[in-house]
Structures are given as C-alpha cells and as structure tokens.
Amino acid sequence: MYRLTNEQYLDLYYYMRLTREFEETILKLYRQGKIVGGAYTGNGNEATAVGSAFALEKHDYLFPMHRDMGAHLVKGQTLRNLMLQHLARGNSLSKGRDGTGHYADPPLRIYGNISHLGAMVPMACGVALASKLRREGSVVLTYIGDGGSNVGDIHEALAMASVQRLPLVLIIENNQFAYSTPVAKQKAMEKYSDRAMGYGMPGFTIDGTDIEEVYQVCKQAVERARRGVGPTLIESVTMRMHGHSAHDGADYVPKELLAEWRKKDPVERIERTLIERKVLTPSVKAQYEEKIQATLDDAVRFAVESPYPPGEEAVVGVYAE
Amino acid sequence: MALLTYIEAISKGLWEEMERDESVILLGEDIGKFGGAFKVTKGFLDRFGEERVIDTVLAETAILGAATGAAVVGMRPVAEMQFADFVTTGFSQLVNNTASIHYRWHIPCPMVVRLPSGAGIHGGPFHSRNPEAWFFHQPGFKIVAPSFPHDAKGLIKAAVRDNNPVIYLEHKRLYRHVKGEVPDTDYTIEIGKGVVRREGNDLSIITYGATVHQALETADAMAKEGVSVEVVDLLSLMPLDTELILASVRKTGKALIVHEDNLTGGIGGEIAAIISEKAFEHLDAPVRRLGALDIPTPYSPPLEEFFLPNAKKLTAAARELAAY
Numbered sequence: 001m002y003r004l005t006n007e008q009y010l011d012l013y014y015y016m017r018l019t020r021e022f023e024e025t026i027l028k029l030y031r032q033g034k035i036v037g038g039a040y041t042g043n044g045n046e047a048t049a050v051g052s053a054f055a056l057e058k059h060d061y062l063f064p065m066h067r068d069m070g071a072h073l074v075k076g077q078t079l080r081n082l083m084l085q086h087l088a089r090g091n092s093l094s095k096g097r098d099g100t101g102h103y104a105d106p107p108l109r110i111y112g113n114i115s116h117l118g119a120m121v122p123m124a125c126g127v128a129l130a131s132k133l134r135r136e137g138s139v140v141l142t143y144i145g146d147g148g149s150n151v152g153d154i155h156e157a158l159a160m161a162s163v164q165r166l167p168l169v170l171i172i173e174n175n176q177f178a179y180s181t182p183v184a185k186q187k188a189m190e191k192y193s194d195r196a197m198g199y200g201m202p203g204f205t206i207d208g209t210d211i212e213e214v215y216q217v218c219k220q221a222v223e224r225a226r227r228g229v230g231p232t233l234i235e236s237v238t239m240r241m242h243g244h245s246a247h248d249g250a251d252y253v254p255k256e257l258l259a260e261w262r263k264k265d266p267v268e269r270i271e272r273t274l275i276e277r278k279v280l281t282p283s284v285k286a287q288y289e290e291k292i293q294a295t296l297d298d299a300v301r302f303a304v305e306s307p308y309p310p311g312e313e314a315v316v317g318v319y320a321e
Numbered sequence: 322m323a324l325l326t327y328i329e330a331i332s333k334g335l336w337e338e339m340e341r342d343e344s345v346i347l348l349g350e351d352i353g354k355f356g357g358a359f360k361v362t363k364g365f366l367d368r369f370g371e372e373r374v375i376d377t378v379l380a381e382t383a384i385l386g387a388a389t390g391a392a393v394v395g396m397r398p399v400a401e402m403q404f405a406d407f408v409t410t411g412f413s414q415l416v417n418n419t420a421s422i423h424y425r426w427h428i429p430c431p432m433v434v435r436l437p438s439g440a441g442i443h444g445g446p447f448h449s450r451n452p453e454a455w456f457f458h459q460p461g462f463k464i465v466a467p468s469f470p471h472d473a474k475g476l477i478k479a480a481v482r483d484n485n486p487v488i489y490l491e492h493k494r495l496y497r498h499v500k501g502e503v504p505d506t507d508y509t510i511e512i513g514k515g516v517v518r519r520e521g522n523d524l525s526i527i528t529y530g531a532t533v534h535q536a537l538e539t540a541d542a543m544a545k546e547g548v549s550v551e552v553v554d555l556l557s558l559m560p561l562d563t564e565l566i567l568a569s570v571r572k573t574g575k576a577l578i579v580h581e582d583n584l585t586g587g588i589g590g591e592i593a594a595i596i597s598e599k600a601f602e603h604l605d606a607p608v609r610r611l612g613a614l615d616i617p618t619p620y621s622p623p624l625e626e627f628f629l630p631n632a633k634k635l636t637a638a639a640r641e642l643a644a645y
Contacts, residue, residue: 061394097425104393104426111393111426116417122386123418126398130391133346133372153414156380160387163378318460320429320484 002219006279016046016267019070021292030246036088037099039246042067047266048236051214055222061109063124063142076108079299090309117148121157128166139167139225147178162199167225169232175240180252192235208236209266325503328496330470334477346373348384349401358403381411389419392432405438406450419486420461429484439492445620451582456488464558466490468533470501475510492531515562521551524575529555532579538632548643567600574605584612606645611638
C-alpha cells in the first residue's frame with residue numbers, strides 16, 4: 001500500500017473538482033458557439049484520470065486520451081493552455097493546428113492523442129524504449145477506451161511492450177460505451193484485464209470511480225515499470241456520463257444505467273469520504289471553489305481575448321529545420 | 322575509396338552514423354543476429370548491442386509507432402521494413418501521426434524508414450512495391466531514392482541526421498547488381514538535390530532509383546543514333562529538385578519522365594505538371610511518361626518483364642520523342 005497524506009487527498013479532490021468544472025465550462029462555451037470543433041468530456045472518469053496521473057513523477061511521461069483532462073491537470077498543464085487549445089488560438093500549444101487535448105508539451109512530458117484510437121500506444125512504447133535505453137527510470141502512462149482497445153495498434157504495442165519489458169502502463173477505460181456501441185458488443189470475455197495474460201503481463205480490473213483504488217493500483221504498476229520488470233494492463237471500469245461529444249444526446253444509454261452510476265459519481269465520492277474523515281472542511285471546500293472559479297474565469301478571459309493565428313501561418317512548420 | 326555494392330554502401334553509411342551518434346538506434350524484424358532479410362545490418366548486433374539493434378516483434382505498426390515515439394524524445398531511430406510492401410500495415414502511424422508531428426506539436430521527429438522496394442526480382446504482388454507516391458502525397462515526409470552506391474551512403478547518412486521523417490527507398494534489384502566507388506570519408510548528400518548523370522542536348526530523361534540505370538543505357542543507345550540524351554537523377558523525391566528538372570527541360574526542350582512505379586497517380590504525373598506549368602514555352606514536344614503498367618505486380622517472369630519498364634522500352638520512347 002502506498003500511503004496518501006491528507007494533503008495528497010486534498011490534491012486529488014482539487015484536481016477532480018477542477019476537471020469537472022473545467023469540462024462544464026467547456027460545455028457552456030460549446031453551447032455559446034465559442035468552441036471551434038467538438039467538445040469532449042470525461043464526466044464519470046475523473047477518478048481514473050486524476051488518480052492514475054497522480055501516480056506519476058515529474059519525469060514520467062503521460063500520453064492521455066480525450067477523457068483524461070484530469071491527467072493533463074495533474075501533470076501540470078494550465079487551464080489557460082487547455083482553453084487556448086479548445087478555442088484554436090494562435091498562442092495555444094499546437095498554435096491552432098489541432099484542438100482539445102491534441103498537443104505536446106515536452107517540458108511537462110505530456111504528449112496528447114490523435115483521433116485515431118490506439119495510435120498513441122505504439123508511440124508510447126517508443127518513448128518507453130528511449131527511457132529504458134537512456135536509463136532514465138521514467139515510466140510512460142497511457143490510456144485507451146473499451147472500443148479503442150480493439151484497434152490492432154493496441155495488440156502490436158502490447159506485444160512489443162511485454163517482450164521488451166518496457167516501462168509502460170496502459171489503462172483501458174471501460175466506460176461502457178464506444179460512441180453508441182455498448183461494451184457487450186466490443187468484447188466477449190469477462191474483463192479487459194483478461195487480455196493481459198495473453199501478453200504475459202499482469203492485468204487488473206479496478207473500480208474507476210474509486211480514487212483510492214485507482215491510485216493504489218496505478219502506483220504499483222508505475223513503480224513496477226520503473227523497476228524494469230515490465231508493463232501492466234489495467235482495466236478501469238467507469239461510466240461515460242455524457243454523450244460521445246457535446247453534440248451527442250446519447251439517447252441510446254438506458255436511463256436506469258445512468259441513475260445507477262450517478263450514485264457512484266467519483267467527484268462526489270471523494271468529497272463524501274473526505275468530509276467524513278474531516279479532511280475536507282467547509283472552509284477548505286469554499287477556498288477550493290473560489291480558487292477554481294477564479295482560475296477558470298482567468299483562463300476563459302485569456303483565451304477569448306487571444307487572437308486566432310493569421311491564416312498565412314498555415315504553411316509554416318510542416319518540416320523541422 | 323572502396324568499390325562497394327549498393328547494399329554495402331547503405332550498411333556502411335548506417336554503421337558510420339551509429340558510430341558517430343549513440344542516439345541512432347535500429348528497429349526491425351530479424352535485423353539482429355540474422356542481420357536482416359537482405360543483410361543490411363549484418364554484424365551490427367555484435368558491435369552495437371541489442372539495445373541499439375532492436376529485433377522487434379513482427380508488427381509494423383509497433384515498429385513505426387515506437388520509432389516515432391523514440392524520435393520525439395530525442396533518439397534517431399532507423400526503422401527497417403522487411404519489404405517496402407509491408408509498410409502498408411503500419412501506414413496509419415506514418416501518415417496520420419508521424420508525418421504531421423512537427424506541424425502539430427512543433428517538435429522534430431527525426432527518424433528514417435528504410436524501404437527495400439521495387440520489382441524485377443520475381444517477388445510477385447507482395448514483395449515488389451514501389452510505394453513512393455503514397456508518401457509523396459502526404460505532407461511532412463522527405464523521400465529519397467538513391468541509384469548508385471555513392472549516393473546510397475551519402476543519403477542514408479543525411480537521412481539519419483535530418484530532423485524530419487525520411488522515407489529511404491532502397492531498390493532491391495540494385496542491392497548486389499550495382500557497384501561503385503564509395504569514399505571512406507564522412508560525407509552526406511543534400512536531401513532535395515538531384516544530379517545530372519549524363520549531359521545531353523536533345524532530350525531529358527528525368528528519373529530516379531532503378532530506372533536511372535536503364536536511362537543511362539538508353540542514353541548510350543541513343544548516342545549511337547546521334548541523339549544526345551540528358552539523364553537527370555532526382556535522388557530526392559521530396560523535396561523535389563524542380564530547378565534541376567526545369568533547367569534540363571529548358572535546355573533540351575523535350576522531357577521523358579520514367580519511374581518503375583506504375584504510371585497512374587505516380588510521381589511522374591506531378592513532374593509533368595510542373596514542367597507544363599513552368600517550362601511550357603520551352604517544350605518542343607508533349608511531355609512523355611513511362612512507368613510500369615497499371616496492374617498488380619505479376620509473379621511469372623514473362624508477365625513481370627511485360628509489366629516493368631526496361632532499357633528497350635525507354636529507348637523506344639526516347640526515339641519517338643526525339644523524332645517528334
């Protein structure tokens with residue numbers, strides 16, 4: 001067991017709350033027509049994103065997916081930068097070449113996803129390979145969804161990672177739906193973690209709404225990877241509480257299923273726990289809320305006031321010098 | 322200076338780069354102890370060890386994805402596809418991810434994809450591809466296609482040092498059939514520059530890779546008929562040396578574009594368009610193209626021979642163009 005201090009618990013809470021509020025703001029901006037493209041949230045996935053990234057050290061690498069905004073935040077990304085990305089501004093990390101979490105921030109060791117599901121996992125293997133060769137002791141944490149886990153890239157990457165004993169942790173976020181397709185149409189076996197056996201690597205299935213369980217299992221996997229023993233596959237069972245993206249009303253999701261999962265809302269869960277343990281006091285909660293609101297207001301204002309890139313900049317930078 | 326085969330020159334260049342820079346690593350199937358299907362990396366494992374000469378799982382997406390990942394964090398990976406044909410199974414990585422990394426992420430992705438390409442070795446439909454046009458159409462790659470050992474060494478070294486993904490086409494039929502003087506010195510060939518292999522005044526053959534050798538035979542044959550043929554060897558397909566192409570066509574007034582890849586949608590079409598846009602008033606005849614037929618690569622020798630360009634077909638086309 002890795003013991004968490006009260007301060008760390010509060011950090012976890014803060015980041016989960018921040019993720020939730022950030023994504024609510026994104027949805028609001030989307031409805032106001034301010035988001036240039038689609039808007040994706042990880043509502044229901046906050047504990048998985050935050051708890052897993054919390055298991056990383058500063059020098060570890062993060063390859064998040066589109067439901068892992070909390071992981072970006074834990075790894076040190078600012079709301080300003082994330083907002084600029086969503087609003088396609090010229091001073092965003094991608095300089096307006098791509099949106100949402102699709103950016104790289106090498107100093108923070110964050111490498112965002114592309115839209116082709118699974119494509120980043122082989123790439124994450126390459127980073128893990130480099131870390132191993134250079135004796136960095138850095139681990140690579142990456143994610144895929146229940147649907148995306150069927151893309152061949154995942155198989156190839158896990159084959160390589162297990163044979164080469166790469167310092168890699170892959171989390172399959174089983175959030176019950178791949179766009180409109182229920183998970184029963186994505187897999188025939190009981191658990192995604194069963195797949196780990198086929199690669200000779202450890203596999204775990206965890207409650208992805210339970211921040212403590214997420215953190216413990218991810219931390220063990222990360223430290224195992226750091227010791228050079230090899231990769232771990234973790235299935236985190238969660239629920240995609242929103243549609244695939246903001247345009248999707250997700251009528252295909254049974255109401256009862258949502259109601260059932262709402263009882264396990266990860267943000268409310270940690271809040272309840274920390275209040276019960278008297279770690280989160282009303283005054284601390286109020287402080288956090290104020291801080292989150294102020295940071296969000298600043299990020300929105302900063303992004304809205306930032307200019308788009310000039311059109312002619314489109315041709316710059318296809319090649320590196 | 323040493324007399325080396327084309328394949329020895331590639332090996333030599335790679336070896337020198339691995340000696341020079343320890344961030345250069347190799348990834349591929351059977352490249353370790355076995356030395357690769359064609360033996361380009363024979364002996365590399367003993368010298369550089371299994372951490373830098375990585376025998377991978379049989380999984381092209383993993384190889385190309387891992388090379389991409391290693392490249393963005395500062396390594397200089399060289400990925401070998403056992404045959405150019407098999408790059409298709411890792412195609413999504415290259416075109417969706419690798420090619421646009423610098424554009425999207427503003428960080429370099431210095432990697433080389435070595436593609437043993439080309440037909441004429443009775444490889445049939447699955448071991449004979451010339452895949453350059455696929456990559457030519459996708460912004461973000463550099464593409465090189467050496468024809469002689471000297472350039473094979475200079476270009477592999479330049480490709481390793483380039484900060485972009487470079488597609489390195491090595492023609493299998495040239496591997497052991499072409500020999501040439503290769504300096505022992507540390508030299509590179511600038512990517513994006515072609516050369517005039519043979520000077521001439523009456524018509525230009527613009528080509529690259531294996532068909533350069535056919536073009537030179539054609540130039541010899543045509544010289545006997547009193548026609549002076551200029552042979553332009555592109556060496557790089559992306560960036561394309563348009564100035565060299567245009568200068569040659571402006572001088573001779575006639576252009577025959579040749580590649581071993583099949584004609585439709587091939588790079589020759591783009592070159593023809595460039596010539597007609599930028600040198601139309603210098604042309605004394607319509608631009609001619611010659612490539613393989615628009616069919617899958619057949620296996621049986623007479624079928625394959627019928628399918629491919631060769632010196633005889635080139636000479637016939639050149640003769641016709643000269644007479645126009």
